[in-house]
Amino acid sequence: MLSLHKQKKIKVKIAIVGAGAAGLFLAALLSKHPQLQIYVLEKSTKTGTKLKASGGGKANLLNAHISGDCYNNAAFVNKLLQQVDGNKVLQAFHDMGLATVTDEEGRIYPASLYAPAVVEVLYANMKNNVHILTETEVKTLEYRSSGWHVGGVDMFFDRLVLATGTPAGMIRKNRAGYNDYLSCLDIKINAYKPSLTGFKIKHYPAMLHGCRTRAVVKLWQGKTLLFEERGELTFKEDGVSGIVILNASAIYNRLKNKNGCYLMVNFLYYDERFDIQQYLQQHASLCGVVHPKINELYCKQHIDVQNYRMDIEEPYDYEFAQVCTGGIDTEELTADFELKAYPHLYAIGEMLDIDGVCGGYNLFFAFASAYTVAQNIVYGDKNSEH
Ligand SMILES: Cc1cc2nc3c(=O)[nH]c(=O)nc-3n(C[C@H](O)[C@H](O)[C@H](O)COP(=O)(O)OP(=O)(O)OC[C@H]3O[C@@H](n4cnc5c(N)ncnc54)[C@H](O)[C@@H]3O)c2cc1C
Structure with a gap:
């Protein structure tokens, strides 16, 4: 032709x-x-x-x-x-x-x-x-x-x-x-x-709602590391979003078997080897090193702010997704x-x-x-x- x-x-x-x-x-x-x-x-x-x-x-x-x-x-x-x-x-x-x-x-x-x-x-x-x-x-x-x-x-x-x-x-x-x-x-x-959507999190601590902070985020399935990226997280009413989470969701959504997936978050993103015990010997809380809402959660529930685990309930629905x-x-x-x-x-x-x-x-x-x-x-x- x-x-x-x-x-x-x-x-x-x-x-x-x-x-x-x-x-x-x-x-x-x-x-x-x-x-x-x-x-x-x-x-x-x-x-x-x-x-x-x-x-x-x-x-x-x-x-x-x-x-x-x-x-x-x-x-x-x-x-x-x-x-x-x-x-x-x-x-x-x-x-x-x-x-x-x-x-x-x-x-x-x-x-x-x-x-x-x-x-x-x-x-x-x-x-x-x-x-x-x-x-x-x-x-x-x-x-x-x-x-x-x-x-x-x-x-x-x-x-x-x-x-x-x-x-x-x-x-x-x-x-x-x-x-x-x-x-x-x-x-x-x-x-x-x-895809490119946030996650609803199991047993989500509602006090995080409104917190916006940077972190290192890892997506694990059992003992397998599927994804790791540093970026901003936005905590919503019942789960978490932000570019780094959207990218994790793209990997998650491609899995045929999604069992046992969870996020591991390090809120001390700027220094992954930060010695938290040494810091706490001199300071009463973590308010100088993490977002106030993360500090509040640490004070109330003694979470590990360098390895905070969030179990994925499900990705958010279509209306929150950037693509399919x-x-x-x-x-x-x-x-x-x-x-x-x-x-x-x-x-x-x-x-x-x-x-x-x-x-x-x-x-x-x-x-x-x-x-x-x-x-x-x-x-x-x-x-x-x-
Ligand atoms: C909030 C948001 C932010 C985003 N930000 C980015 C970004 O910054 N960078 C990036 O790379 N991607 C981003 N994306 C993704 C990106 O916008 C899309 O991948 C891209 O727009 C897809 O383009 P498209 O032309 O294929 O489809 P669309 O832009 O969806 O266009 C399809 C068109 O077809 C029309 N249509 C559907 N059915 C029919 C029919 N039967 N007859 C006639 N018309 C029909 C629709 O009305 C629509 O106008 C974002 C998406 C969203 C939702």
């Missing part, structure tokens, strides 16, 4: 289902090619909703140290990184006029530190060959000889890109029937589970994110069974998968298996 950049005169109609991070980035990339007519079909009244809320409203777009190890499927992501690394995604944003800043841990943000600005930049790069149709829910898909028929809009398209995300971050009412339209396709979809594990199995895809079983049908972003830890990895995957599809649509099907 002739690639689109050689087919200057033929108009090609493309539908992108979902106006989230992946869908909007793809629309902006494709818009440079006047031979394409791009329709973005979005069920909600708003677009870019999760992107605007990401990174606490600052949008941690990607990370300077992306590697497959930060995801549930390292092999798949490492293969993607050979085609599209962080520099390519960053360059695409810079070409669109978005300035970025990188913090000392490699997290990359828009220079304005304002997530909605990213959506504005994407819109600014869409020309009049992009049509965004909100309140347009796709309900069915069917391949007919003339292309993809999309129920909900009753239109035909030459290419169809699915970018409908997952129910992460949604209340029960909004996540009912999420992505049910995929039942039109004969593909393997792994069950969704909330599960989704379209990567075995269904070519390296260009085209579905092997269906012509000219692609799937990108979080709706695939790829999830990363906190730090810009999930948005990077949404953008990098969109970038790959844009290259494939414009320059040809080099990895196609049809």
Whole structure:
């Protein structure tokens, strides 16, 4: 098949289902090619909703140290990184006029530190060959000889890109029937589970509610250390959250057998060899070395502040999750994110069974998968298996 950049005169109609991070980035990339007519079909009244809320409203777009190890499927992501690394995604944003800043841990943000600005930049790069149709829910898909028929809009398209995300971050009412339209396709979809979420803790000391402090956190299963990271913890009414805990939850959620998992927390994060007995010979409490609420717990229950064990009851539900594990199995895809079983049908972003830890990895995957599809649509099907 002739690639689109050689087919200057033929108009090609493309539908992108979902106006989230992946869908909007793809629309902006494709818009440079006047031979394409791009329709973005979005069920909600708003677009870019999760992107605007990401990174606490600052949008941690990607990370300077992306590697497959930060995801549930390292092999798949490492293969993607050979085609599209962080520099390519960053360059695409810079070409669109978005300035970025990188913090000392490699997290990359828009220079304005304002997530909605990213959506504005994407819109600014869409020309009049992009049509965004909100309140347009796709309900069915069917391949007919003339292309993809999309129920909900009753239109035909030459290419169809699915970018409908997952129910992460949604209340029960909004996540009912999420992505049910995929039942039109004969593909393997792994069950969704909330990830990057906090943990409910057994026998939780309510007095910790409201405490926010740094610590070294380890996730153990029996005698096996699964995860260790230093970072901020936020104590809630019945459990614990914060980036370090969200990252521990990504590891926990991937376990088939979750029995015997617990967190071990060292509140003296800045000096793991701190001699607490020596300190207490000179001072009546630990108020000079830990958060007041941790000191209160120490005074009342004599906890070991260097090895404080918290037994996991369960992860918090979808509405507190930043992403979901599960989704379209990567075995269904070519390296260009085209579905092997269906012509000219692609799937990108979080709706695939790829999830990363906190730090810009999930948005990077949404953008990098969109970038790959844009290259494939414009320059040809080099990895196609049809
Ligand atoms: C609070 C929060 C903070 C986060 N912070 C970060 C961060 O800082 N860095 C990071 O890397 N990741 C972060 N994430 C994760 C990241 O935002 C997501 O992984 C990313 O937005 C996924 O993009 P997407 O385009 O695949 O899906 P989405 O952004 O979820 O977009 C999917 C779109 O499809 C639409 N849709 C669904 N079904 C249909 C249908 N049938 N028809 C039409 N439209 C449909 C939806 O309404 C939605 O607009 C955060 C997530 C949350 C919830």
